[in-house]
Amino acid sequence: MEELVLIAEDDAEIAGILDAYFSREGFRTVHARDGQVALDLHRSLKPDIVLADITMPRLDGWDLLAEIQRRGRTPIIMITALDEDVDRLQGLRIGADDYIVKPFNPIEVVARAKAVLRRAGLTQAGAVIRVGNLTIDLDSYQVKIEKDGVSVALSLTLTEFRLLAQLARTPTKVFSRSELVDACLPGSDALDRTIDSHLSKLRKKLEQAGSEGMLLSIRGVGYRLAVDP
Template structure:
């Protein structure tokens, strides 16, 4: 089961950005707009990690952290606009696993969450996806394809890598173009034809490496990996 991230953040825009980036990296997410809702969701869903803003309604981040620590040992990353050493020390003293200051790079937040999960022994069981002749390493952003017993490394753009990894996570599913835009190009103004262009280039690279037929387009629907290729 993919790890569940509880995002406790009263700013809907920030929460949406975090949800998009975590989802793109294969996590499940749930959002709480205040500390009390976050506590209730923690009790009901038992998330694998919590991202908690400090200044939230009803229960603030410190109270949420203390309650979570009283219940179990769910990893918690504090996210705040307060860049004070005292706040940082307080969070770590109470039991926070990391402390991130706004404004932040969401890619860094995801990377630090992965590091916390690994330290807690809760990281994704495998950062490698293997499907058909493909091996996709999510940590090193490397893709290799096997042909005649030899492995060839593909040179992909970041967008091509994200598209391929997203398709590979559910290789039997057909994804629409709009779903691929939302998952792999969040917050962009990309159009369907942009996805077509990226996937056309990706298909050529796969074919050149011996992966003919791996990427299938389903007329009128979208794209999937041809796992029986």
């Protein structure tokens, strides 16, 4: 395992503990003591995953998360002392892949980071899912829709991408909200309304790209894709 972990944490002791546990599991690590340095390191080193504290100097974790999301789809785990549902929901809505509250067990942090990396498909090189006029490239994280001979690229958050890929793997299946949480946001304590929020935004992006009615909500059950025969 050679994935690079960017640890954005202003507490040197906590960063040192995380570094030791990740290094023990074969990861490479790099440490940033503030959000701006973390952003610079993200641009130059292109880490495979970011662990970000929320309360950091110069640039806080929310701003760091938002900027990394604008740049692409690097998986991000928020690590914070804030244990309020509103903070957790905010992080997941913006696009965080997991949310861990201090004090934490570093062994659990490593395990959850591995799970996030697996979900992000870092080991699935070249895999492509095609459903109707939809093409999902799991390696490049690109989603395209063919409409009237024109290919339209969708700009999705990582969570939206994972949800769409999960639905597309079995397009005739109706997925319950709990199944989507388990498959795409395990360990995050995500609520049903969090999934609804992500899928509502995904539906709008699909509609704007010309795929009206592709993402269906099945009342009382969950969600599935509508695929033209």
